[in-house]
Amino acid sequence: MGSPLLGVNQLLAQRNRAAFARSGALVLNLMSSPGSGKTTILERTIEQLAGRVRLAVIEGDLYTDQDARRIEGKGAAVVQINTQGACHLDADMVWEAWQQLAERQPQVLFIENVGNLVCPAEFDLGEAARVAVMSVTEGNDKPTKYPLLFRQASVVLLNKVDLLGYTDFSLERFRDDVGRINPRALVFELSARTGEGLAPWCQWLEEQVLARSEEDELHGRAGP
């Protein structure tokens, strides 16, 4: 992954960003370890916002479409990208997927990146914001060991808080570490499995959509 490749990616990410801005979609790039629960969080989020927010999902995975089928089962528009072994999505892959989703005029587009705390953080996809997901069971050391990911995240989702009592995870240390690495990050603590803490995250999403549509009216942009 030399800098020329990253340079080309940056140009293509700007093309994506312009297209997303024209469409009015809020685009969020979700990054995490494998198994932190990104797909389950998306499933629950789609359920919660059904009928209120038009959602679409781009699913990144090496080879399978398991996650896309799970999302489809919840009724959201979804496109699967298989990276064929590459450890991250790039802007061009996302552009291709967007061609199939644009006509659905999503208000929020989630890009679920390949499960990986390293490579995805280096590739701009044209997203409006990055969402770092980690789970209680991964241990307290993740924010300090993968600072790039957490520094770039506008939102941090701490998942699997239902397992807090069965692990040595310290919420206090987590909040301290994230606060030091990225003081501006919005942190939501939740359990996609039990639904605990899901409401504030969904409410935040809905507020972002509302703010965008008000802005659109203000600027006379053609809403859907």
Add this chain to the structure above:
Amino acid sequence: MGSPLLGVNQLLAQRNRAAFARSGALVLNLMSSPGSGKTTILERTIEQLAGRVRLAVIEGDLYTDQDARRIEGKGAAVVQINTQGACHLDADMVWEAWQQLAERQPQVLFIENVGNLVCPAEFDLGEAARVAVMSVTEGNDKPTKYPLLFRQASVVLLNKVDLLGYTDFSLERFRDDVGRINPRALVFELSARTGEGLAPWCQWLEEQVLARSEEDELHGRAGP
């Protein structure tokens, strides 16, 4: 990560493999997601085998030496490699680290790779065997989503079995999936946190060491 780079790595891995064979050390390359518990497993393994097996550890991490300090605290010889953002160890990094460990004449050398299910699987480090670690809390889909890692592993460690009762993880499905992807893999189910299931894994390690030293005597190789 083009093929020329992998080609060079392969040559350097063969140099490592020859050096490891001369030393008599059993070298195991541990790969997993971030947070699956590799370091905790190593801490417990070092405790269990203290005074019986000479262990050394090469710790791979992006930037920090947190894991190396944990291992050092347990009394094993350890060298930290910082990849400065790269998502895997390569054979040359391991060669450099080995120069500092060879004189300790370890019987088992653990190489704890960068937490990542994709990149490390592509790089031979000269190890005798690969150990895939995954934890119950990462969910059942990991073996089928990251088949390369599981196909190449001689040993699969399923960690955090103490949390089985609090998740939807199916042991039966896990055993089926691993058995289909890699029927020859040895599977150990354990909890590094509670110590459950640790003994069979440590016993297997000890048997490997014993088998090697008997082989050395047979071939008149200068043991330590």
